[in-house]
Amino acid sequence: MKRFFNILVSLGILGLLIWWADGAAVLAHLQKASVGWLLLAVLSLTALTFLMAKRWQIIASALEIEISFSRAVAEYYIAQMVNLVLPGGVAGDIARAVRVRHEGDLTRAAQSVAADRIIGQSVMIAALGVGIAVALILPGGIPWPAIAWTGIAVGCVVVATAFVLSRQNGATGRFLYLVLDQFKDLRLMLLALIITVLLIFSLYASARATGTVIPPAGWFTLIPLILSAMLIPFSVGGWGWREGAAAALFPLIGASASAGIAMGIAYGAMLMIAAMPGLYFAMRATASPSAETRNQMDT
Template sequence: MNVTRSLQILVALAVMALLWFGLDGQQALHLLVRADPLWLAAAALALTAQTVLSAMRWRLTARQLGQTIPLTRAICEYYLAQVVNQSLPGGVVGDAGRAVRARHQAGLRRAGAAVAIERLAGQVALFLVLAAGALTVTLMPGGLTLPSWVMGLIGALLSVALIAMLAIGGAGQLPGRAGTAARDLRGALRVTLLAPGALPRQVALNLAITGANLAAFAFCAAATGTMMSPVETAVLVPLILLTMILPLTVSGWGLREGAAAGLFPLIGASAQAGLAASLAFGLMFLASTLPGLLVLLAQRRVNRPAPAAIQADP
């Protein structure tokens, strides 16, 4: 374990400790212990659906780049990547391994592009849902009321996403390797996401995946005593889940709980309720990745060298 990973683990533990002692962690634990198992089961089903649909999205993206990945293999690889991402800081090591293991048919460059674009599409869908939720709140007052700092945060996030898209589009004019790489990326994005044969399926898959992810968090909130409306889910849950992409802790632990504790009072719930809901989501997500352990054990069994034959003495 290097210094960076050690620091990420320490940051996660420090943030969780601050939340526990600053927000009456005992009350959050009480809500978590009394969580409704039916709502938790619904969250587990939503997260399982998200994994299977994400594997299908990766398979579609890879196919557009010349790779053919059987659906069963794609699902197994996705589960394995999730286990690794949950176990190690950074949250991308498992995806890198997914690209390496899929490199044989089209090369590591295309395999890596397929994985990166597939994950990027998921983040774009999350941003679009957040934008739609914020627009709904703005145009239809009388429901969820967001303070100016939350609207400012949403505006900043959407602005960063827009600037990134414009930068990718304009970087193709740069000379040298940077311009070549940008043009290659634009071409890959066009083929995988915007091609007539791929666009409808990409839209459907990304909306379904994002919906399953948001629903899983809302189910965990319901399990711990907080019912969230669709608009509240569309606005607040993306803000909570986007903290998981920050490489400051292990798989977003601590940051996600802090965001939930800070945002739940906006819907009339307590900070402790937000902490409990986020903890339940994190635990259910961990549980939903357990099939990846079976994949890992199966791969180790297949790759285990056969015992050397015992030769008789002459």
């Protein structure tokens, strides 16, 4: 029932947005989409999968879970495909943790996946915070409201709270300490930064494909906000919320709401195309006669 509800939410929001912003205008943007820029978006998203798999492999290794890079890539592709077609956006990650529990135990496997997600989102949010702060301090650019400082303050409080909790001896404290300790790994941080830049570029390329040029002032402000909207759990693959955020934010850069919706639809379609190898890896794993593979794919 919950899955059906999330699907209805995504379709309902997307349908209302297209109706509100003029469906003909949205369709016009999509019909004129640049194949070259769409291809760049797919290539960027494909590179992201390999880099995120490497990030997870490094984090898992810190937890004494040894996963080969090829295995990490396959698992990441499968998880991405599941997250894009099932409501909530976390089912694939849960299954990813269960499948690699044989390399350690379920607790450490789950922690590796959770830490991977937290570190990725933390770097994106940090980039957003810096981008918003610079935009508020420097004149010109996107006219962000002063209340944006509140969001930055909340982010600082969250980080401080996490640091304090990491000093506790409970399970939560030990996990947070593990996550915060990963930020000392310069190799991991460089990887996370490259991933953030490529995420931003993939959405920028989708905007260019549908006829909108997002100015530099929006690269680390507007784009991360749109990407963050995809984290809202009441959806499937971020559909609806992503387009809604784009429709609300695009007027800040002088673009129409319909252009924002078209960009969101193009980005969602490129996400699906880039995640298609997940079907191959899933079918190959389930078709393998080896006992090891069957254990890995028992979910």
